[in-house]
Amino acid sequence: MAKNSGIKVFGNRSKRSTKRESGFVKSESKLTFVCTDLIVSYFFSLFFIRLTSTVPFYELDAAITFLVLYGIALFLFVIRFDSTPGAALWGSAWIPGKKAVPLLSFDVPRRASAGVLLGLILLSGLFTNSWVNQHPYYKEAGTIDIERFAPDQIKPGEDGNWNALPFYYALGLWPRLVDGEPVIYTVPYRKGPPNQFADQVHVRLQSPGARLIIEGPKTPSGGYARELTRNCIQDKGRSSECAKLRRDVLSRHLREAKKRLSIFDWPDWELSWFEVNNSSLADAERPQGIYIRSESSDWIHERYVLINSRGRHQTLVLIRRNTDESNRFSSLMRNTVASLRVFNSLAENRVWINNELSETLVSKMNHTGNPFHDLRPLIDATSRLIAKITVEPKEFEAFFHLGGTAYLISDYVRSADKKKFPDNNIWKAFNLWSTEWNAVSRPLIRAAYFYSKDVKPSESRLPSLEKLWIDSQVKESR
Secondary structure, eight states: HHHHHHHHHHHOHHHHHHHHEEEEHHHHHHHHHHHHHHHHHHHHHHHHHHHHHHGGGGSSSHHHHHHHHHHHHHHHHHHHSSSSHHHHHHHHHOOTTOOOOOGGGGGGGHHHHHHHHHHHHHHHHHHHHHHTTTTTSSSEEEEEEOOOGGGGGSTTTOOEEEEEEEEEEEEEEEEEEEEEEEEEEOOOOOSSSSSSSSEEEEOSSSTTTTEEEEEOOOOTOOOHHHHHHHHHHTTTTHHHHHHHHHHHHHHHHHHHHHHGGOOOOOEEEEEEEEEETTTTGGGSOOEEEEEEEESSEEEEEEEEEOTOOOOOOOOEEEEEEEESTTTTHHHHHHHHHHHOOOOSSSSSHHHHHHHHHHHTEEEEEEEESSSHHHHHHHHHHHHHHHHHHOTTTTTTHHHHHHHHHHHHHHHHHOOOOOOGGOHHHHHHHHHHHHHHHHHHHHHHHHHHHHHHHOOTTOOOOOHHHHHHHHHHHHHHOO
């Protein structure tokens, strides 16, 4: 066989020359199919990454991960075809004890199945390659410069739409009214105070499918400096240090963003480093951090990860429907971010909210022809009490008054009579708003009671707050 091959390829050459050349061809073929196996396993690894929705190169050393995936791909092919992909393509005797059988000499069914397998691996790899390059773990972050948003920039007649409030380490303008209706602030009960912060504050934006979440401080375990985080986010994580930083900083956010996605959703990711251009603030107090956005056919998930000068993280999350109507909520949240002042301690925010509450708590409800005007002092008090909780989680009075204020709003909503409000359009709007309020009122009163109990279990006023919670449940069930 070798002789005939030699005569055919090289013409009138000696047998010795033919053997030498045949050996050279054999060696060259081995190199060729080894390269082929490496290429196939590379694309297989990309397919594996997409299939599991992970990027395992940061969990193991890249070389070890590649070898593991290469072994999986090789094993599957060998089990089915008694040959490696490269050996099958080039007909080289690579596996000991196995006869070299070129892929093209397979019978038609085996050749077809091998072609389908290789084609799927290669095509999925090509498709996944672009996905991986756009994944936040890999892609280079852009830069977003946000112009400041301050009270003097609010349009005439819209000054009542915003409230200056502190939440955790951030002080700024937060939405108060949307389309003339009060924004509802709530705090779900999760074990935390008095030793830890309340986990989250939820802001209902009076639109189905739109929700703003103000997270408490959640700093990655690595304790990375803000400057190092910025450099690694903007550098595609090429170094091993930056690779680990990206995993530590981004993994939680990406995992939570995927919760609303099905396995058939292919979100478009955006990763940027944002900074607010506000020359009136010191660099340490200017809002800056990581902006993460994922978009699928149904949902848009946006996150501003605020990082203060000491490296502490606090995140604002907007979850909304992917519709033109909900785009305004992105602008609303960006205005809030543009108005913020981020501190390294809670002292400044505690002073601010204590001054606000000293005036708010003495206000009384007015009785007018507009239920929103009647409730405004109590609704403002609710949002300020929740802000107080985020900066002083050990303060019993804030939790106690939050439960009482929420109960008064619920009591007003239940007793509201259409005959007292001559404007039918206002009454319709109030009915829709009260539905939103009823959905959160009992959980809010319950949260206030349990937080109060956690903070000061021996307090003599706890039974009265418990009675309000039980009473709200009874009245709501009627």
